[in-house]
Amino acid sequence: MPNSPVAGDFTWETNGDGCCIVQNGQRIESVKPKPRAKWFNSILEANGNTPLSKLSKIPLQYSVKCNIYVKLEYLNVGGSMEDRAAIRMIEDAFVMARRLIREEGCMVGPSSGAAVFAALKVNQFIDDEWLLKNKIISHIEKKSAVPKETFDPKVLVYDPTTLAGVWKQNETTKKWTICSHKFNPYRSERPAVMENVLGAIHNTPLVKLQKVPQDKGIKCNMFVKCEYFNAGGSTKDRIALRMVQLAEADGRLKPGMTLIEPTSGNTGIGLSLAAAVKGYGCIIVMPEKMSKEKALTVEALGAMIVRTPNDAAFDSAYSHIGVSLRLQDEIPGAVILDQYRNIGNPMAHYEQTAEEIIDALDGKVDYVVIGAGTGGTVTGVAKKIKEKIPSCIVVGVDPEGSILADPNDGATAFYEVEGVGYDFVPGTLNRSVVDKWLKSTDKESFEAARELIRKEGILCGGSSGSNIHAALEIALDLPADKNVVTILPDGIRNYLTKFVNNEWMMVRDFSVTANA
Incomplete structure (x- = not known):
């Protein structure tokens, strides 16, 4: 009751156990973080416990020396801080919010006091045409990557049906432990505070x-x-991060290089997210049928989009796979991590x-x-x-x-x-x-x-x-x-x-x- 005179009778106090609500000097309710359950009886129970992510690039550009963290409220069940309490959206936050997406990989939207992402509004917010129409930006800058019409047919020699690497089952233990790469340990909980x-x-x-x-x-x-x-809105974030980690460990992916990936969209979002955080270039090649929202998200993260015909077979020079192979051959320092063959998937x-x-x-x-x-x-x-x-x-x-x-x-x-x-x-x-x-x-x-x-x-x-x-x-x-x-x-x-x-x-x- 923010406008009620009764609200003045209530105050907040803190102690070692968290916060509490006090009325006329008497403690009436304790407020402290609840431990996260292993599973939930409804989606509403999954609300809250959103993590803090440390910003790395933008503070440096403003000569800021202290640590700045953002609370990722778009990881609430409905995609925004509004799932906890209604907030007022302000237009002045649009430009900075877009920088947070592009440079930090934080999928945020504009709100008062902080840039917090509202998932159901992302289609409007990250659409350059909408921003241009509302005079929030003055012009549209879109880079494109189009492969040359003439190319060496050898570039298209590619078999997506074979796994790149070794991963076999141990016949004695029946466990899939014979692998060409080292496994990551299981992380049982998401950290409350993270580096990015x-x-x-x-x-x-x-x-x-x-x-x-x-x-x-x-x-x-x-x-x-x-x-x-x-973080990027799909299960493909998991494989995008793992493929990048393996490529960095193997030396195939180094600073200044460009990621290229043929995808139906979600892997592209995951890789664009990783590229935004880690500073790689990124080109995502996807069929025409994939949604406008996916393309807008990829572009907001600073990656380039190339569209291909829906009816092009995977082995066609004009399919999303064929176009990716041609671009990789033409662009110095480009690498396809290849979700179809990559063992990290x-x-x-x-x-x-x-x-x-x-x-x-x-x-x-x-x-x-x-x-x-x-x-x-x-x-x-x-x-x-x-x-x-x-x-x-x-x-x-x-x-x-x-x-x-x-x-x-x-x-x-x-x-x-x-x-x-x-x-x-x-x-x-x-x-x-x-x-x-x-x-x-x-x-x-x-x-x-x-x-x-x-x-x-x-x-x-x-x-x-x-x-x-x-x-x-x-x-x-x-x-x-x-x-x-x-x-x-x-x-x-x-x-x-x-x-x-x-x-x-x-x-x-x-x-x-x-x-x-």
Whole structure:
């Protein structure tokens, strides 16, 4: 009650235990940070406990000697500080907020007193056209990278179906410990204070679903891993960071070099984030069908975007892979980390994601349901899960139009869901660790995602709907003591002009009220 005369009767006091509210000299309520639970009964319980990230570049440019930290409130459940209390947005913060994104990798938005990111407003905020129209910036600077029309065909000699590096199972222990790279230790908690925003990658919340399973008569426990709580908004932040770490350790990535990556968008955001923090150049090559929001986020982080035709096969010179290979050949100091072959992709999920799931549920995991694109998530999680919980069943999810569930069926077709499925089997996908495959349609995926948003308040993306639809199918006949876990790869931010939009859904004959 900020305008109430009664408010004057209350004061704050601090002691060794935290803060307390005092009325007329009497302590009436203690306020101190709560320990973070292993898993949550609703998405609202995951609110708060946002980390502090130290700024490195911008303070130096202002000759500031002290330490400056920013509180990453966009890692709240709804994407902003407004999830805790309403705040007033001010226009003067726009320019500095954009610098925080581009130079520090902090995905912030403008608010009074601090630049704090509001995820549901990012589409408007980082759009240069909007900033130009509102006279917040005077001109638009966009760099482009277009490969030459003439090129050596040898540049395109590339096999994305083989893993770069060695990663084998020990026949005696049955553990996947024979690897050409050293594994990172498991980090059980996200640090409260971090040197930069990359520390906000990993340790995402596991939330138990309530209304959606109940409405379908499901008795077992269903949990979702909310990967949009990663620093860049998706599970791909994990692999982007790990691939950069491995390349730096191997000497393939050095200061002044440029990262190039063919991607459906989220890996591009993760790499752009890492490049912004570490000072690398970055060029992201993605098909035309990928959302405008993804491209805007990549550009806001200072990377360049190159678009390619949706119908170009992976081995075409004009596909996102072909264009990336040509650009790498033309640009001095450029390197493709290659999420389709890079061992850091599945390693990130073996080292961390799977361990987080196992830890949260104290080893009681009966099914994991994971969509496959590059296959790194399902491969890495499955390898670790099967080491520690051999009875756990791993279910892969593949969209109609993709061949990952059945490579012998070479028939492919266009589908709208982003970030899953391919017309080839990437080297990072080990199909032998997947027990069962389920197919999903665009209609099932988008309607399931909207239902999850509407009924559980979980702001997930379209491929999350694919996983949820498959997980519900698995859970339907399971007893009450079983635990089913699925991954929600990204959040709503990337799709505000797509499946979140009623008109977009209706044009495609998808229901906007299904399972209401």
